[in-house]
Amino acid sequence: MDQPRREHQGLQTPDQRDHDAHDHSGHAEHDHHQHAEHDHSGHAGHDHSGHAGHDHSGHAGHGGHDHHGHGGHAGHVAMFRRLFWVMLAFAVPTVAFSGMFAMLLGYPLPDSGPVTWISPVLGTVMFVIGGRPFLTGAVDEIRAKQPGMMLLIGLAITVAFVASWLATLGVVAHDLDFWWELALLIVIMLLGHWIEMRSLAQAGSALDSLAALLPDEAERVSGSDPAATETVTPADLRVGDVVIVRPGGRVPADGEVVDGAADVDESMITGESAPVARTVGDRVVAGTVSTDSALRIRVTATGDDTALAGIQRLVSDAQASSSRAQRLADRAAGWLFWYALGAGILTAIVWSAIGRPDDALINTITVLVIACPHALGLAIPLVVSISTERAARAGVLVTDRLALETMRTVDTVLFDKTGTLTKGEPALVGVAAVAGRDEDAVLALAASAEADSEHPLAVAIVAAASAKGLDVPRASGFRSTVGTGVGATVDGRAISVGGPGLLAERGAHPLPATEEWASHGRTVLHVLDGDEVIGALALADEVRPESRTAVAALAKRGVEVVMVTGDAQTVADAVAADLGITRVFAGVRPEDKASTVRALQAEGKKVAMVGDGVNDAPALAQADVGLAIGAGTDVAIASAGVVLASSDPRSVVSVIDLSSASYRKMQQNLWWAAGYNLISVPLAAGVLAPIGFVMPMAVGALLMSASTVIVALNAQLLRRIDLSPERISA
Known part of the structure; x- marks a missing residue:
């Protein structure tokens, strides 16, 4: 499954890039051995199709x-x-x-x-x-x-x-x-x-940040000499050009790898934090980063045809969407036009009929002038402006106003597990040591051997040792081997870390403790001193601490929380139990997630789907409200009405609270604005003239101004709403 973008990606030292040229291949077993949490199947092909789930008409x-x-x-x-x-x-x-x-x-x-x-x-x-x-x-x-x-x-x-x-x-x-x-x-x-x-x-600032993902310059191969290059801007590239992307550099245009192999950081497109291996014949996308080695890429799309341009286009189109409340204001204005015109004509007829043509002219014109709703013109724009600002400050990009308004009616939130309720990156969850060995010592040796690797599993092991304050000795002779793992010399001892391929190579057997880990979908690595197994490590997708708060807060608001995942039932149940979620759909293939949403809707539920990647796009589009979390992918953004810039699931609670508050203000303002017209127009027309009262123009104007001030002040009250995740409690 997909993983939110991390701020530090692409910022590696040359030394780290050199190490990465060796270490990823050696962790082939790490990626696939007993690792049920990460479902990557939906990434194949990188679907950048347009979004048909929302009407983004102008x-x-x-x-x-x-x-x-x-x-x-x-x-x-x-x-x-x-x-x-x-x-x-x-x-x-x-x-x-x-x-x-x-x-x-x-x-x-x-x-x-x-x-x-x-x-x-x-x-x-x-x-x-x-x-x-x-x-x-x-x-x-x-x-x-x-x-x-x-x-x-x-x-x-x-x-x-x-x-x-x-x-x-x-x-x-x-x-x-x-x-x-x-x-x-x-x-x-x-x-x-x-x-x-x-x-x-x-929300245009989001487009600016997307545009910033493109490099300022591209290195294009010039002529028939593969060694001759020239520096151009991405805008100068044409389909068929061959460009060189150096380690740590960004891909300037969509293309196909024609030479080289590298692990590419595609978090901008897929949301997956782990770099993806790309080699000859594979597609790469503009804005992604080659983390460890150089690539030669033949350009297949430039400018507006790139996936990145597609993201910008989708967000831009979504921003133009009209809200239900705005359409209501437009309809109200249409009704008021006929109301004012009818009242004006009736006023002219009645006052002329009773023989007072001067009063007929004055009262008719007064009716037509004061019928114009100052307050109605401000009612919705002010609320939308303030709610958008409040949302942006809370890291919520509203790409479809209608989605924000609908959020208040949602009674079921369907969370994708990996990368949404969990961090989507491995964390150390267990250490086992053979008799006579200390668990901390085993972890320290493993961290030492992995220290020169940038692989996500290696990073997790080193981070765990650091968090425990362990003394990690300096290693030398770092090496990685395809299909087995990594090794290094630590204090004169040959320490190796790897999956089942390493055990098979050394003729060793897994520790008994690892059977339970494997049954729960953990990634299992063994640590060897020479040919002797001295311990094992269990790594798993880490649950976000804030997920527990989000689930509890939603339940407090009467919203049912449901989890969907491609993981095995045992893995899903363990996470659900940890978070307090009682309803789980496990073993769901990516293409079936939309069916899960439909099943919930068939039960009469108003469903919000929270996901972060290509796999989630159909479900996001099917849901009554789609929320892409952690910036998501281009397809996720296309399918979602709300994009959560942060990866904090508590933001979903903030969206519900903001939806309820802003819609309440819109309704109040519409009533204030329309109410003024419904009352003042008959008075200006002279409906109370038989008892001696005709509202003077000056009074009507004062009431009009008062109505405008009330609407403006009422909208300003939205600024008092606290949308920070920290204020949400279980």
Whole structure:
């Protein structure tokens, strides 16, 4: 199974690389002997297929106004940010010198002179420049016959603009001077769209980090002379070129090995921390690292055709996904448009019918202007922006907003075992020594012999000796042998460490204690002094300490935890018992994991699948919510709606908590925003006129502003949510 990427990979000293050229082959038995935890079968072929499990259609913004098709999120962020600040500078004098605003606050303004033209002139500039995105969007919505937010905003600012000019020129009553309202409306809506674009673009840092995986330069073989090379950028490479990747270097483009053999760190693609042997005829992927020796690679894909570009494309597409709550806001805006238009027409008819045409004009225009929902324009963008920021700080990349919203309804979390609940890397779990030998002494000798190896099993043995504070003597004459193991001279003694091939070569027998280890799927290595077996070591995939907390915390929230693994039932049961998991699917082949998800869904469960690799991709796509843990693979990212940058399973709990909190805020804000319109529009239309009350425009504007402030403050409360894994307790 797959393993999360480690920060230190690829950072080796030349000495370590030299040792690696020898030691991996000697551990052939280590990799395959009695090692049930690691299921690599699904890596064959490195499937980089696209993701069909989620609809990543372009986010249509508000009512069909496409924010994403013209230069990406970054361009729109810059545009709305620039427009907002410029329009804010225009809005201050426009509002300050507006007669209606001055009357509202009670400060005097001249009745004539140049001052009276400040608001009309600046207001016109704001309408033409600041209102253009909304007017353009309104036209798009009319053409698409899908009225929504843009049409509602466009209607309000157009009516306010025309009425204000008519009032300024004395054609209609002074009560219809809405310059200040026009200015505030444009500024607030620009702010809302800026925030929304920024929230969509925030996850772009993930794309930057993916792009950084490519090397700055590539060493290309020039001409027919295999020894002649030239340095070029990866962008200059063409299909068919042959490049040389030195030890510790990154592969610049997808290709096929034509010369050499090396262990390649493919954690970026497969999530597997253990380097994978690659030799002539094998495929390698851009961004992966040759850990121990040089390779010659014939380029088979460059640029946008590489797997790395595919990852970037998938994440970028997923970021454009629209959320259910956003679509609800768009639908609400569409309903409000017809509501406002109907109320305006009805107002005009009723007031005209009772013989008060002046009131009909004033009240109708007031209805159309104040019906524009300032708060509705901010309700969702603010919550999305803050929740995205909070998620990013907690190491959670939300690639599909709908997945985040759905997470609150999940009642079953299906964890893949290896690399998710466990570390996916070997750790020493047992030491046995023959009579007369000390276990610590056996471990120290084994660590000494393995010290010059970078193999994961060797690293685990050395780490265990170091953790115990053992004195590891310096070894010399390090050697490794294919199919047997490694050996070195330690204090004048020939110490060897290896699997069954080593025992067969020396005519030795395994220790009795190793039978139980093997039955539990442990990797067993024997330690020999000359031809004499002096002890044995058991290594197994280490359970993450935080997994216990995560399982308990999910159970506390009423979420059932289920584990799926390709391991034997005995191995799976041992891990499940350790973690407190009562339901286990063991012996599941990679291609059958999606069937496991379907089986749970058939029971009526809402399933979240947590996995980290190619093997998990079908299951991630099948699940109601897919979570790729530990950065995962390109296919895992494609199949997952949420990517957990860390390998901490407690992050799953944080996603559920964030989902519940953010959805709650979205619903509250939508009710606040829509509630203002549902109440203020009838009052402005004069529904209470029979008892002598018609809501003045100034009061409606104040209520509108109050609604916006309430929505903004309510969204800010999300910042108080603590999503750190440390706060989660069992």
